[in-house]
Amino acid sequence: MIQKKAYRFLLFLILQSCTQAQTFNKAKLDSFFVALNKNDQSMGNIAISANGVLVYQNAIGFSQINKGAKTPATIDTKYRVGSITKMFTAVMIFQLIDEGKLSFETPLARYFPQLPNASKINIREMLDHRSGLHNFTSDSLYSTYMGSLSLKLK
Incomplete structure (x- = not known):
């Protein structure tokens, strides 16, 4: 260390x-x-x-x-960014909250009305990863499309 x-x-x-x-x-x-x-x-x-x-x-x-x-690795290697994007997304959301353009209670339906239960899900739940939306890594096809994504990136 x-x-x-x-x-x-x-x-x-x-x-x-x-x-x-x-x-x-x-x-x-x-x-x-x-x-x-x-x-x-x-x-x-x-x-x-x-x-x-x-x-x-x-x-x-x-x-x-x-x-x-x-x-x-080569200089052309493309890496999966994974969960680090959560931190950048949270920072941008907090900036929008600070500017008064968004609040923790803003419903997801304002931006994504087509999602199931979007009117019952708010920004706070999205940041806490407690929205109840489908967990795509539990999907039976997850390994299939993640494998095909790797091939496209090469």
């Missing part, structure tokens, strides 16, 4: 120095990512631009691990 924090702090320092430096040290950044990759400390893609021009791009980790077979 401490080692991961140290790596992240080092990454922050490197990136910080890259954004303030006149010259970009690609070799130094590459060596950092090689170390992370070698120790299985991170996974993902990174892109750095300066004045709208891409100056650095790299991918580390794996795009897929399937039954022990590991496919290395």
Whole structure:
């Protein structure tokens, strides 16, 4: 745990120095990512631009691990974002609430009247994930369409 924090702090320092430096040290950044990759400390893609021009791009980790077979990530790897989008959605909803454009009690039917029981479901229940709407991961076809989605992304 401490080692991961140290790596992240080092990454922050490197990136910080890259954004303030006149010259970009690609070799130094590459060596950092090689170390992370070698120790299985991170996974993902990174892109750095300066004045709208891409100056650095790299991918580390794996795009897929399937039954022990590991496919290395590339700069073209597309990752599923998963549940992290919940946090961004919640922030946007709180911003709308702060602006007075939405409230916790706003019914879902205002925006999605076609959903079952939309008039009985409010924004608070959506944020709490207690709306009673269908759980798509429990659907018998979930693995089928998630598999086909993976194929489309490649």
